Each structure stands twice: as C-alpha cells, then as structure tokens.
Amino acid sequence: ESYDMGGHDTYMHKEIHEQADAVDRALRGRIDDRFSTVHLGGLNLDARDARAVRRVKILGCGTSYHAGQIGAQMIEELARIPADAEPASEFRYRNPVVDPDTLYIAVSQSGETYDVLAAVQELKRKGARVLGLVNVVGSAIARETDGGIYVHAGPEVCVVSTKCFTNMVVSFGLLALHLGRTRDLSVADGKRIIEGLRKLPGQIEEILANEAQIEELAKEYADAKSMMFIGRVRGYPVAREASLKLKEVSYIHAEAYPASELKHGPLALIEPAMPTVAIVPDDELLEKNRAALEEIKARSGRILAVAHQEQEKADHTIVVPKNEDELDSILMGIPLQLFAYYTAKAMGRDIDKPRNLAKSVTVE
Ligand code: G6P
Numbered sequence: 001e002s003y004d005m006g007g008h009d010t011y012m013h014k015e016i017h018e019q020a021d022a023v024d025r026a027l028r029g030r031i032d033d034r035f036s037t038v039h040l041g042g043l044n045l046d047a048r049d050a051r052a053v054r055r056v057k058i059l060g061c062g063t064s065y066h067a068g069q070i071g072a073q074m075i076e077e078l079a080r081i082p083a084d085a086e087p088a089s090e091f092r093y094r095n096p097v098v099d100p101d102t103l104y105i106a107v108s109q110s111g112e113t114y115d116v117l118a119a120v121q122e123l124k125r126k127g128a129r130v131l132g133l134v135n136v137v138g139s140a141i142a143r144e145t146d147g148g149i150y151v152h153a154g155p156e157v158c159v160v161s162t163k164c165f166t167n168m169v170v171s172f173g174l175l176a177l178h179l180g181r182t183r184d185l186s187v188a189d190g191k192r193i194i195e196g197l198r199k200l201p202g203q204i205e206e207i208l209a210n211e212a213q214i215e216e217l218a219k220e221y222a223d224a225k226s227m228m229f230i231g232r233v234r235g236y237p238v239a240r241e242a243s244l245k246l247k248e249v250s251y252i253h254a255e256a257y258p259a260s261e262l263k264h265g266p267l268a269l270i271e272p273a274m275p276t277v278a279i280v281p282d283d284e285l286l287e288k289n290r291a292a293l294e295e296i297k298a299r300s301g302r303i304l305a306v307a308h309q310e311q312e313k314a315d316h317t318i319v320v321p322k323n324e325d326e327l328d329s330i331l332m333g334i335p336l337q338l339f340a341y342y343t344a345k346a347m348g349r350d351i352d353k354p355r356n357l358a359k360s361v362t363v364e
Contacts, residue, residue, distance in 0.1 A: 003157065010351045011158040012249070016337050017208060018154065020201040022163045025152045026170045027197055036190030037181035038174045043131065044147025045103075050182040053103040056083035059091050059119050060107035061361070063161040063244065064168065068107045069237035070329045071133070071172030077326050078193065079179035089115035098126040105131045105148075105175075109156060109164040110360035111139020118364075120144045133171055135164050149175060158352045159359045160248045162337045165241065166204075169330045173197060176326075196324035200331070203321040207334045210318065214335050217304060217316055218342030221275055222250070228266060228276040228301075229256040232289060234329045235279030242277060242336035248354050249344035259292040270301040277336065278314065280307035281328045304339075306332050 008014035030038045056075050058068035068085035075083040088106070092115065106120045111134040120141060123130050132141050132148030135156065142148065153167040177185070177193050185193075221227070227246060231239035236258050243256040257266050259278065270276070276296050280289045293313035296303055305314035308322045318335045322328065344351050 012341050012351050015156055015158055015163045019163045019166050020204040022153045022167050023170050024201045026167045031194055036187045038178050040149055040178055042147050047182045050179055053081055054101035056081050056103050058085040058105045059088040061088055061113050061115055063165050064107040066237050066241040067165050067168035070169050074172050074176035078176040078185055079183055088119040092119040092122050098128050104128050105133055106141050107133045108141050109135045109161055111136040111141040112360050112362050114362050114364050117141055159354055159357050173327055196327045199323055203331055206321050214338040215342045218339050219346050222343045222346040224275050226253040226274055230259040231279035232259045232285045235281055238279045238329050238333045242333050245340040249340050249351055250347055259289055270296055270299040272300050275302040278305045279332050280305050280311055282308035282322055283325045306335055
C-alpha cells in the first residue's frame with residue numbers, strides 16, 4: 001500500500017479496509033499443506049529448539065501487548081506450552097527471573113518502542129533467546145532479536161493500530177501452529193487450523209461489508225460517557241483491545257473486564273447510561289456469556305453484542321462469521337475497530353492523531 005488516501009477520509013478507515021489484503025500477505029508462501037504446518041523462514045528456531053521451549057513470555061506495549069495476550073492463548077491452546085503476555089515496561093522494571101528454557105517474544109509494530117527495546121536488551125544481556133514479531137523491516141527490535149516473524153501489515157500511518165494488530169494476531173496463529181506441529185498437534189488439527197487461516201481474508205471482507213450497520217450503531221452509542229467491554233477467555237483480550245481503541249479515538253471512557261468478574265465489582269456501575277459491549281463467541285462458554293448478558297439486562301444495562309448469532313438479551317448484535325474456535329479472536333474485534341472509528345467521527349475527533357498520543361514512543 002502507498003501513503004495515498006485512496007478515497008478514504010482518514011488513514012484509520014483506509015487501514016481498516018486493507019486488512020483482508022494484509023492478512024493474505026501474512027499467509028502467503030508460509031503454508032505447508034504437505035505437513036499441515038507453516039514455514040517461518042526468519043524464526044531461527046529448529047524443531048529441536050522448538051521442542052525444548054518450556055514457557056513462552058510475550059512482551060509489548062499498548063495494542064501490541066493485547067495482540068500478545070491473544071498470541072499467548074493461541075500458543076497455549078495449539079502447542080500446549082504455558083504462555084503469557086506482559087507490558088514490556090512492567091517486565092523490565094521488576095528484575096524478572098530470566099529462564100533459559102523460556103522463549104521470549106517482543107511484539108512491536110514500529111520495532112522502535114523504547115520499553116520493548118530495553119526489555120529485549122536486558123534479556124539478551126542475561127543470555128535469553130528472544131524473537132521479534134515486528135512490522136517494520138530492519139527496525140531496532142528486528143535487529144536486536146535472534147530471529148522472528150515479520151507481520152507484513154504494510155505501512156500503518158494512523159496513530160491507533162488496526163491492520164497491524166490483526167496481522168500480529170494472525171502471525172501468532174502461524175507461530176502457534178508451527179510450535180504445535182513440532183509437538184502434539186495432530187495432522188488433522190493442523191489441517192483444520194490451516195483451513196481456518198485461509199478463510200480469514202474472505203471473512204474480513206464479510207465483516208467490512210456490514211459497515212453501514214456498525215455506523216448506525218456507533219451514532220446510537222456515541223452519547224455514552226463511559227462504556228464497559230466484556231468477554232471471557234478468548235473474548236477477553238478482544239474486549240481489552242476494543243476498549244482501548246474506543247478510548248484512544250473517541251475519548252469516551254471505556255474499561256474491559258472478564259465477564260466472569262462482573263459480579264465482583266463492575267456490576268455496580270451498570271445502568272442505562274453505561275452501555276456494555278459483549279464479545280460472545282459460539283464456543284464452550286456461550287451459555288456462560290449469555291448468563292452475563294442476563295445479569296446486565298436485569299440491571300437495565302444497554303448491550304451491544306459481537307457474536308456468531310443474534311443474541312436475544314442484547315439490544316443489538318453485530319454478527320461475525322465463525323471460524324475455528326482457536327482463531328475467532330482474530331475476527332471478533334474487527335467490527336469494533338469500525339465502531340470506534342464511527343463513534344470518533346460522530347464526535348468530530350481528530351481520528352488519525354488523537355490528542356496526547358504518538359504512533360511510536362521511542363523514549364521512556
Ligand atoms: C504507542 C501507539 C500504540 C501502540 C504502542 C506500541 O502507544 O500509540 O498504538 O500500540 O505505541 O507501539 P509498537 O510500535 O511497539 O507496536
């Protein structure tokens with residue numbers, strides 16, 4: 001993609017619409033149908049190294065940290081390696097225990113975020129193996145790491161990240177599949193995940209084709225002073241990223257909670273003036289999520305659901321196409337990027353350059 005606006009009013013809108021092509025690029029040339037796995041040329045991790053990994057620790061900031069949270073879940077699910085994500089800034093200041101059997105992954109769009117770079121340098125100094133999951137080729141983090149995956153999102157200009165987030169999560173899906181297939185993920189499951197990955201670009205187009213509905217909904221909810229975002233397990237990091245996106249571009253206060261934690265506090269906030277956006281995938285937690293919607297409805301809360309089928313308890317549902325359970329998180333946040341965009345637009349915000357924020361934070 002060029003820096004040309006191509007008829008879009010903002011880079012955010014343009015970049016949201018580039019996602020099907022961007023995902024296609026992340027997959028291109030990497031799928032190996034013969035062994036139901038993927039080739040990740042720059043990873044610099046042979047099968048023996050991959051099998052020796054006992055833990056995965058993912059480090060990033062902002063949206064990249066959220067991509068890392070989804071990535072950690074994918075790695076646990078598909079490769080059965082304990083994995084978690086942490087803000088790089090927190091990690092480096094708590095004198096972390098650096099373990100030689102842990103694979104560290106630094107996630108960054110720009111590859112220049114100072115807190116991530118400093119965490120990588122500290123890890124390297126202590127002899128850890130660090131990979132990068134980076135967009136900008138040849139950037140500082142790409143150079144400092146032992147190998148990694150370029151996410152191939154193309155240039156991202158809007159301060160808030162959309163297409164790069166999606167490509168990061170897809171890249172984590174590739175990595176999880178690769179690690180899984182060096183371990184106990186079966187050929188049949190490998191094949192199932194590959195088929196799911198291949199469906200993504202078409203399904204992204206389907207979601208974007210629903211733009212008019214999302215625009216209407218955004219106008220309807222733009223009067224809110226504050227919004228709650230909820231999800232469980234796979235849906236929770238999706239809720240966190242969607243809540244961040246809304247605050248960044250619209251300046252509406254938003255917070256994300258696991259739906260299961262509502263009863264331990266946030267339920268006290270629910271009233272008609274505090275709408276909830278709920279991520280409701282058709283997975284093993286569907287009934288639990290529906291019960292959370294009932295709890296909110298019983299307190300007269302307005303609900304916008306993002307789900308694989310209409311939700312009876314919700315005031316509105318944005319229906320997204322179903323993929324494999326392990327890959328649904330890639331798609332469920334996409335309508336909420338448009339939701340944030342149209343909310344900010346209805347409020348007249350400076351969408352590509354929100355106040356007080358920078359695309360890349362290269363100082364501490
Ligand atoms: C800034 C940007 C965010 C971004 C974060 C990490 O805060 O405003 O959109 O997610 O930095 O940037 P990186 O380039 O490391 O992904």
